[in-house]
Amino acid sequence: MLGAGNLSDRSPFEVFARGLDNPRGLKFGPDGWLYVAEAGRGGTSLATKPEEYEQVPEPIGPYTAGPASARVRGISPDGRRQVVVADGLPSSQTSAKSGGMVSGIADVAFVGRTLYLLVAGAGGSHGLAGTTNAVMRVEGDGTLAQVVDLSAFWRAHPPAVGDPGDAEPDGTPFAMIQARGRLYVVEAHSGAIDEVAADGRITRLIDLSRSLGHVVPTGIAFRDGAFFVGNLHGFPVRVGAARIHEVADNGEINALPAKLTAVLSVAVDARGRLYALESTTSEGSPPVPGTGRLVRLAPRSAEVEAIATGLTFPTSMAFGPDGALYVSNFGFGFPPGAGQIVRIAMPPGG
Numbered sequence: 001m002l003g004a005g006n007l008s009d010r011s012p013f014e015v016f017a018r019g020l021d022n023p024r025g026l027k028f029g030p031d032g033w034l035y036v037a038e039a040g041r042g043g044t045s046l047a048t049k050p051e052e053y054e055q056v057p058e059p060i061g062p063y064t065a066g067p068a069s070a071r072v073r074g075i076s077p078d079g080r081r082q083v084v085v086a087d088g089l090p091s092s093q094t095s096a097k098s099g100g101m102v103s104g105i106a107d108v109a110f111v112g113r114t115l116y117l118l119v120a121g122a123g124g125s126h127g128l129a130g131t132t133n134a135v136m137r138v139e140g141d142g143t144l145a146q147v148v149d150l151s152a153f154w155r156a157h158p159p160a161v162g163d164p165g166d167a168e169p170d171g172t173p174f175a176m177i178q179a180r181g182r183l184y185v186v187e188a189h190s191g192a193i194d195e196v197a198a199d200g201r202i203t204r205l206i207d208l209s210r211s212l213g214h215v216v217p218t219g220i221a222f223r224d225g226a227f228f229v230g231n232l233h234g235f236p237v238r239v240g241a242a243r244i245h246e247v248a249d250n251g252e253i254n255a256l257p258a259k260l261t262a263v264l265s266v267a268v269d270a271r272g273r274l275y276a277l278e279s280t281t282s283e284g285s286p287p288v289p290g291t292g293r294l295v296r297l298a299p300r301s302a303e304v305e306a307i308a309t310g311l312t313f314p315t316s317m318a319f320g321p322d323g324a325l326y327v328s329n330f331g332f333g334f335p336p337g338a339g340q341i342v343r344i345a346m347p348p349g350g
Helices: 148-155
Strands: 013-020 023-028 033-036 071-077 082-089 105-111 113-119 134-138 144-149 175-180 182-187 192-196 202-207 217-223 226-231 242-248 254-255 262-270 274-278 292-297 306-311 316-319 323-330 340-346
Touching: 013 323, 023 262, 023 323, 023 340, 071 105, 071 113, 082 113, 082 226, 082 323, 105 182, 113 175, 134 148, 144 148, 148 182, 148 192, 175 217, 175 262, 182 217, 192 254, 217 254, 217 340, 226 262, 226 274, 254 292, 262 316, 274 306, 274 316, 292 323, 306 323, 306 340
Parallel strands: 023 105, 105 175, 217 262
Antiparallel strands: 013 340, 023 033, 033 071, 033 105, 071 082, 105 113, 113 134, 134 144, 175 182, 182 192, 192 202, 217 226, 226 242, 242 254, 262 274, 274 292, 292 306, 316 323, 323 340
16 A cells, blocks of 8 residues: 655555554564554643652643553564564653653664663653653563663763753653664753663763754664764754764764755665655644655765655654665654554665
């Protein structure tokens, strides 16, 4: 089935899986299944008090929450079977004034055969007393173990360039990848990229705010010893304001020449080419459905090639064993069950 949207004949996508609740990060496991982080359903029945927990200021806050509905789902290689791998995890949402955007599980990653989860919807500032944003590990018996308390680390390591009027005490973790046997977590609000070892040791790889300011880093990929980080930039949307930055271990940062828009995910194909997922591309507005697109960057050039258009609030992507890109579509701002995973085949000869 071809996906909805204004697509050309050369860039169709097909719906691979349906019925997801705010799908976010996704990775293929060593078993060939696709594992998808779901933010869940949020809610307004739970909240914390300002005298007990520092709150996220208006208009984004105060956050509220509901029953623990975030989860991770595994989808079979043919897309016909879905299995819940982990559930009952924190899910919260921003204020109604800012659209009630839901946070829960932001991403997943594998180190060897072990699955890790990035918890993003927890913490007292997100309306959930006694919880914390964290990296968690799925044990062999299916139980979850906390690897590191991210909320505590971020409170102890604030960004070089912060905004007291836009505080986020528990952080906004957005993406997580595996590289060199370790996990790397992107905290979008502060602009930090942090390295997490299997034993829970956490160290700061880089504070992007120190040199870039508040650019809202989101998607991250690794190639040839360097990280490639895309950024959202902010709302209202400014077409061409986003970039992919190459980040070296020594802290050197280089902006690639391509001018992009509202990037939420970055991927690298088998030939080392970079791809960016633009969540919305309508100038001067909030996110607009149907304006998301997938682009491929030309090496050492500002040129980009549109691979697929007509996506609706896509949030993340991952290459599959078949060479196609799998994308979380309807990733935010829609009712429970509206989320999809779509499959985008690469153009012939591409």
